[in-house]
Amino acid sequence: xxxxxxxxxxxxxxxxxxxxxxxxxxxxxxxxxxxxxxxxxxxxxxxxxxxxxxxxxxxxxxxxxxxxxxxxxxxxxxxxxxxxxxxxxxxxxxxxxxxxxxxxxxxxxxxxxxxxxxxxxxxxxxxxxxxxxxxxxxxxxxxxxxxxxxxxxxxxxxxxxxxxxxxxxxxxxxxxxxxxxxxxxxxxxxxxxxxxxxxxxxxxxxxxxxxxxxxxxxxxxxxxxxxxxxxxxxxxxxxxxxxxxxxxxxxxxxxxxxxxxxxxxxxxxxxxxxxxxxxxxxxxxxxxxxxxxxxxxxxxxxxxxxxxxxxxxxxxxxxxxxxxxxxxxxxxxxxxxxxxxxxxxxxxxxxxxxxxxxxxxxxxxxxxxxxxxxxxxxxxxxxxxxxxxxxxxxxxxxxxxxxxxxxxxxxxxxxxxxxxxxxxxxxxxxxxxxxxxxx
Amino acid sequence: xxxxxxxxxxxxxxxxxxxxxxxxxxxxxxxxxxxxxxxxxxxxxxxxxxxxxxxxxxxxxxxxxxxxxxxxxxxxxxxxxxxxxxxxxxxxxxxxxxxxxxxxxxxxxxxxxxxxxxxxxxxxxxxxxxxxxxxxxxxxxxxxxxxxxxxxxxxxxxxxxxxxxxxxxxxxxxxxxxxxxxxxxxxxxxxxxxxxxxxxxxxxxxxxxxxxxxxxxxxxxxxxxxxxxxxxxxxxxxxxxxxxxxxxxxxxxxxxxxxxxxxxxxxxxxxxxxxxxxxxxxxxxxxx
Numbered sequence: 001x002x003x004x005x006x007x008x009x010x011x012x013x014x015x016x017x018x019x020x021x022x023x024x025x026x027x028x029x030x031x032x033x034x035x036x037x038x039x040x041x042x043x044x045x046x047x048x049x050x051x052x053x054x055x056x057x058x059x060x061x062x063x064x065x066x067x068x069x070x071x072x073x074x075x076x077x078x079x080x081x082x083x084x085x086x087x088x089x090x091x092x093x094x095x096x097x098x099x100x101x102x103x104x105x106x107x108x109x110x111x112x113x114x115x116x117x118x119x120x121x122x123x124x125x126x127x128x129x130x131x132x133x134x135x136x137x138x139x140x141x142x143x144x145x146x147x148x149x150x151x152x153x154x155x156x157x158x159x160x161x162x163x164x165x166x167x168x169x170x171x172x173x174x175x176x177x178x179x180x181x182x183x184x185x186x187x188x189x190x191x192x193x194x195x196x197x198x199x200x201x202x203x204x205x206x207x208x209x210x211x212x213x214x215x216x217x218x219x220x221x222x223x224x225x226x227x228x229x230x231x232x233x234x235x236x237x238x239x240x241x242x243x244x245x246x247x248x249x250x251x252x253x254x255x256x257x258x259x260x261x262x263x264x265x266x267x268x269x270x271x272x273x274x275x276x277x278x279x280x281x282x283x284x285x286x287x288x289x290x291x292x293x294x295x296x297x298x299x300x301x302x303x304x305x306x307x308x309x310x311x312x313x314x315x316x317x318x319x320x321x322x323x324x325x326x327x328x329x330x331x332x333x334x335x336x337x338x339x340x341x342x343x344x345x346x347x348x349x350x351x352x353x354x355x356x357x358x359x360x361x362x363x364x365x366x367x368x369x370x371x372x373x374x375x376x377x378x379x380x381x382x383x384x385x386x387x388x389x390x391x392x393x394x395x396x397x398x399x400x401x402x403x404x405x406x407x408x409x410x411x412x413x414x415x416x417x418x419x420x421x422x423x424x425x426x427x428x429x430x431x432x433x434x435x436x437x438x439x
Numbered sequence: 440x441x442x443x444x445x446x447x448x449x450x451x452x453x454x455x456x457x458x459x460x461x462x463x464x465x466x467x468x469x470x471x472x473x474x475x476x477x478x479x480x481x482x483x484x485x486x487x488x489x490x491x492x493x494x495x496x497x498x499x500x501x502x503x504x505x506x507x508x509x510x511x512x513x514x515x516x517x518x519x520x521x522x523x524x525x526x527x528x529x530x531x532x533x534x535x536x537x538x539x540x541x542x543x544x545x546x547x548x549x550x551x552x553x554x555x556x557x558x559x560x561x562x563x564x565x566x567x568x569x570x571x572x573x574x575x576x577x578x579x580x581x582x583x584x585x586x587x588x589x590x591x592x593x594x595x596x597x598x599x600x601x602x603x604x605x606x607x608x609x610x611x612x613x614x615x616x617x618x619x620x621x622x623x624x625x626x627x628x629x630x631x632x633x634x635x636x637x638x639x640x641x642x643x644x645x646x647x648x649x650x651x652x653x654x655x656x657x658x659x660x661x662x663x664x665x666x667x668x669x670x671x672x673x674x675x676x677x678x679x680x681x682x683x684x685x686x687x688x689x690x691x692x693x694x695x696x697x698x699x700x701x702x703x704x705x706x707x708x709x710x711x712x713x714x715x716x717x718x719x720x721x722x723x724x725x726x727x
Contacts, residue, residue: 325637326490326616330478333494338631342646344686345639346663347487347594347620 189303229268257420487618569673595696
């Protein structure tokens with residue numbers, strides 16, 4: 001049960017926040033979705049368990065099965081897939097669960113509280129809508145849907161009923177991201193002036209296919225009927241953290257997308273460069289390609305006073321402690337305080353990139369996602385968000401803002417693809433604005 | 440020279456000394472009793488940053504002193520900078536002649552001063568890097584293939600000039616921080632009997648020591664993660680190794696500056712000689 005400590009890790013973190021001055025305000029302000037999964041609320045569950053069905057038992061679905069085993073308040077009762085091999089593999093992991101190939105069979109089952117959807121993107125919206133309509137709580141993989149109108153339909157349906165809906169935006173439940181956002185919102189890196197995100201891999205994104213008729217089913221990521229390519233599979237996470245940091249949604253989108261290297265019949269870009277502009281001019285420069293991994297995966301929030309490297313959980317200060325030493329002295333004298341200022345040391349040098357000193361966001365060992373795995377990375381918040389969902393299945397409490405964040409970032413992914421496709425700059429469409437969004 | 444003047448002009452525009460002064464016209468009577476505060480900052484000079492805080496002296500007095508010093512500092516930086524391509528030292532280093540060459544009176548004076556420190560430190564501090572460089576009475580310099588490096592000297596010299604200007608102007612309460620490595624404490628903190636300065640650990644963690652400074656200066660030399668092996672022994676050519684710092688407190692900022700470099704290189708057997716040569720200096724070593 002060692003993984004359980006990970007789950008406890010986030011809850012312990014929430015608990016500590018509760019004790020800290022302003023902790024409650026922080027939760028409500030920076031990560032309001034955590035208010036529904038506090039340790040106190042978890043304790044109230046007693047021995048109750050969320051009874052769950054998993055729809056989609058491929059790599060990511062099986063990863064969720066492993067995580068569910070570590071969640072004491074979860075019980076997986078059914079598995080569903082149209083691909084028998086994956087269903088068999090999943091069943092081997094969870095022999096007590098019943099199996100089926102049509103998800104609709106699960107929706108009327110009274111012994112199922114919630115469903116976990118880990119199917120190709122193209123089917124997210126329909127299954128989610130059906131499950132919500134059937135009164136099930138839903139946990140769905142990102143991105144939200146393949147089309148903007150589907151996203152809006154799901155959002156409207158969600159807002160009109162009382163079941164919980166989660167999208168696996170695991171960074172929202174990753175302690176180092178949460179702490180980093182707290183620091184950003186507290187002004188640690190000053191005013192946000194820009195954001196740079198990229199995700200680079202060197203792999204073709206293909207999986208072996210036992211027979212040609214399964215190509216589009218198994219390699220769904222490569223085909224537009226199922227997938228938005230790099231933007232929805234990778235960009236959705238990264239654009240979400242940008243919005244989270246700034247608390248706003250971009251107003252303008254432009255970009256280019258191409259198939260540069262993997263000319264193997266795929267339909268989605270293997271190289272994208274998309275720029276998002278917020279009102280006032282702050283931009284996200286987003287880049288992803290899968291034929292060179294030198295730059296790995298990074299999310300940098302650039303502030304006037306420093307840079308938050310979210311993926312690594314470290315931050316850098318533009319002027320580090322020397323200038324702040326002098327500032328401190330200025331403030332002390334102004335306020336009539338006599339105290340020491342930390343400034344003496346080897347000569348401060350003008351900073352180039354290599355001379356910035358990384359400061360950890362949280363003390364102790366930090367788990368860092370190198371961005372290479374197509375399925376999952378350990379300790380990245382996936383277990384925590386799944387645990388929070390299971391809790392919601394029991395309490396019925398929605399997680400605040402998770403759907404709204406997923407909606408916003410998915411729309412940005414889809415608009416990015418559209419901008420690439422049409423070769424023009426797009427303005428965020430009025431019809432898809434929701435009250436949650438600030439521009 | 441036009442381009443050089445333009446350079447100064449640009450530099451001045453780019454680094455325009457910032458005054459955070461608050462002439463408080465609307466505050467309460469109590470606030471009006473608080474001393475005037477003036478902070479000036481040059482983000483780039485002599486490879487680092489210079490910051491200055493004056494307490495209790497009106498802007499009208501501080502500013503002209505600062506302006507005069509600023510011009511002097513720029514001239515000095517231009518002359519001693521090894522990398523700007525046009526200064527006297529940069530030009531000498533670019534073509535280190537075997538023959539003797541004439542040097543300007545200001546540079547000759549600085550060389551003589553630097554050579555005097557070479558004597559006082561037993562050769563541990565040497566702008567000529569241990570090479571037999573000589574300067575004749577009529578200001579002819581024989582480099583013999585050597586190059587000049589005023590690192591570990593220029594900031595201390597500049598602070599000495601600055602100290603003298605502050606004294607002459609009667610500015611008795613001020614704090615000057617030249618890149619963290621050279622600090623000039625003029626008078627004392629308005630709410631204490633000294634200026635308290637923490638020595639930071641460049642490898643991370645909290646301060647390793649605290650100095651109480653009053654009408655004196657502090658210079659710190661050592662290695663840092665991003666800047667290592669830059670202090671080279673003039674006799675052996677080997678860099679000072681190890682995660683360590685030396686801080687030197689001395690009334691003369693140039694003494695402190697030179698000594699902190701020399702002490703990074705000094706063998707234990709050489710410390711007594713240095714102490715005798717600089718009786719007013721106090722130093723502390725830090726292993727990090």
